[in-house]
Amino acid sequence: MKKLLVYSLLLISLVFLPSNVFAKSYDLKDINVTVDDSTWYVFTRDNLENNAELAELGITPEYLKNVMTTNDIYLDACLFDTNEPANTVELFVVIKKVDDVSNLHTYSDSEIEELGEALKKKVNAKDYNIYTVDKYKYVHVNYYDPTTTYNIDEYYTVINGNGYTIMAQKTNQFSSLELTNVKNVVDTAKFKYNASYEKPPVSSKGGINIWQRTLIGAITGGVIGGLSVLFNKKKKKDKNAVNVNSTPSPTSTVTYQNNTEGIQNTTEETPNDNKEEMASGFQNNTKEETVPGFQNDTEYDPVPETKNQ
Numbered sequence: 001m002k003k004l005l006v007y008s009l010l011l012i013s014l015v016f017l018p019s020n021v022f023a024k025s026y027d028l029k030d031i032n033v034t035v036d037d038s039t040w041y042v043f044t045r046d047n048l049e050n051n052a053e054l055a056e057l058g059i060t061p062e063y064l065k066n067v068m069t070t071n072d073i074y075l076d077a078c079l080f081d082t083n084e085p086a087n088t089v090e091l092f093v094v095i096k097k098v099d100d101v102s103n104l105h106t107y108s109d110s111e112i113e114e115l116g117e118a119l120k121k122k123v124n125a126k127d128y129n130i131y132t133v134d135k136y137k138y139v140h141v142n143y144y145d146p147t148t149t150y151n152i153d154e155y156y157t158v159i160n161g162n163g164y165t166i167m168a169q170k171t172n173q174f175s176s177l178e179l180t181n182v183k184n185v186v187d188t189a190k191f192k193y194n195a196s197y198e199k200p201p202v203s204s205k206g207g208i209n210i211w212q213r214t215l216i217g218a219i220t221g222g223v224i225g226g227l228s229v230l231f232n233k234k235k236k237k238d239k240n241a242v243n244v245n246s247t248p249s250p251t252s253t254v255t256y257q258n259n260t261e262g263i264q265n266t267t268e269e270t271p272n273d274n275k276e277e278m279a280s281g282f283q284n285n286t287k288e289e290t291v292p293g294f295q296n297d298t299e300y301d302p303v304p305e306t307k308n309q
Helices: 007-016 052-057 061-071 109-123 176-188 210-217 227-245
Strands: 023-027 031-036 041-044 073-079 089-097 128-133 136-145 150-159 162-170 251-256 266-271
Touching: 023 041, 031 073, 031 089, 031 176, 041 052, 061 073, 089 176, 109 128, 109 136, 109 150, 109 210, 128 176, 150 176, 162 176
Parallel strands: none
Antiparallel strands: 023 031, 041 073, 073 089, 089 162, 128 136, 136 150, 150 162, 251 266
16 A cells, blocks of 8 residues: 655655656547646546556446446546545546537637536536636636535536536535646646637527537536545445454444445344454455455555655
8 A cells, every 4th residue: 555655755845846746647538637646546547457556445447437437537536635535636537529619719708708607507606717728718617516515626618529627526625725736737738629620600509509508518516426435435334344343242233324336235243253244345354345346455554645656
């Protein structure tokens, strides 16, 4: 397992090394983004198989691949806070096909403002702003999603007929530094721009404004079943299993009630003997893994906030 770097050494690296020294670029679908993988766990559709960091988290490639495919996710990155899971930040790059609009930046500012108003209304955000990087324009919204109970910071644009959403979600409020880190990822985005795409007019089609249809490519809520939820559920199960085994009784009933996909609800009778009964989906000395989404792991160390290289 990765261990937390000595605090003083980390401070030295932050002071004397350039901010992008640990940055790594990831090629996705017509977009390249850069993320600091010294602290973030970063997964794409192309790096799941035989990935040591995914195995370290105890999550199977099949599970995360399914989450990505279902939610049009091309990059899923997580910055874990092992002391307070509600402070964990998860970052996504989502790409979805969009009809009628090819390249958002080819429209006028007033037309893009219309999209901003439409997205603001759809996610019930207090406000929006248009954020520009080079020639590309994003609609930026910050809002709370009551369905998933996540605070969300989201940037949305359309390039080459695809809607690109770069967003982060967190249970607690974002700090100003976290918001800056999300913006920094947006700043690194490089697109394989195809200028041959035509610019359709902003007119109603079938009684629906073009921007309403454009929102089909935007993410309008938090992502359920991502790394942060699954990993925190795993930690909870590990902790429960340890607590059960450390409290002997003639016969005890252990119930794990978790509704996250990839985690199996388990109710088991545990007699008072030397048998180690772990949470469903994790390996003890005699039991095979039965739950998709988790790998067997005989020993678990909390994931630190900073990763060793």
